[in-house]
Amino acid sequence: MSTIINNYIANNLFGKFLGMEFTITQPGIVEYKLTPKKALEAIPGMTHGGAIAGFMDGILGVAALSGVEAEGKLVSTVEFKINYLSPTKTNETLHGIGTLLHKGKSTLVCEGKIYNDQNELKATALGTFKAYSPQFKSRI
Numbered sequence: 698m699s700t701i702i703n704n705y706i707a708n709n710l711f712g713k714f715l716g717m718e719f720t721i722t723q724p725g726i727v728e729y730k731l732t733p734k735k736a737l738e739a740i741p742g743m744t745h746g747g748a749i750a751g752f753m754d755g756i757l758g759v760a761a762l763s764g765v766e767a768e769g770k771l772v773s774t775v776e777f778k779i780n781y782l783s784p785t786k787t788n789e790t791l792h793g794i795g796t797l798l799h800k801g802k803s804t805l806v807c808e809g810k811i812y813n814d815q816n817e818l819k820a821t822a823l824g825t826f827k828a829y830s831p832q833f834k835s836r837i
Contacts, residue, residue, distance in 0.1 A: 765800070
């Protein structure tokens with residue numbers, strides 16, 4: 698893995714808190730795993746949608762990052778739209794697949810899908826990401 702991906706893994710405290718794990722199968726395609734714990738419940742036995750959205754942002758973001766890391770670039774989320782198709786139970790193992798659909802000069806579009814172990818589609822999303830050089834300085 699590249700230094701950029703290794704730095705992402707080392708510094709992604711949110712992903713560690715959730716228990717997210719990923720494998721980059723090829724540039725622009727990532728597979729993620731998460732088993733939501735009790736601390737992520739919205740109501741007894743059901744995972745909060747915000748936790749699923751955080752998982753999806755990771756799926757989409759690493760798909761985008763893996764598509765530009767060879768160029769030494771980072772990415773940030775511009776926006777994403779998520780569709781929740783069915784509730785996620787506590788301790789239900791989830792598998793996410795992120796795919797880079799379009800790579801422009803500085804923007805990327807990715808698709809994400811989350812399934813459970815029974816291969817039921819739980820959520821889908823489409824996201825836009827900004828690719829930038831680590832030397833980029835904000836004007837703020």
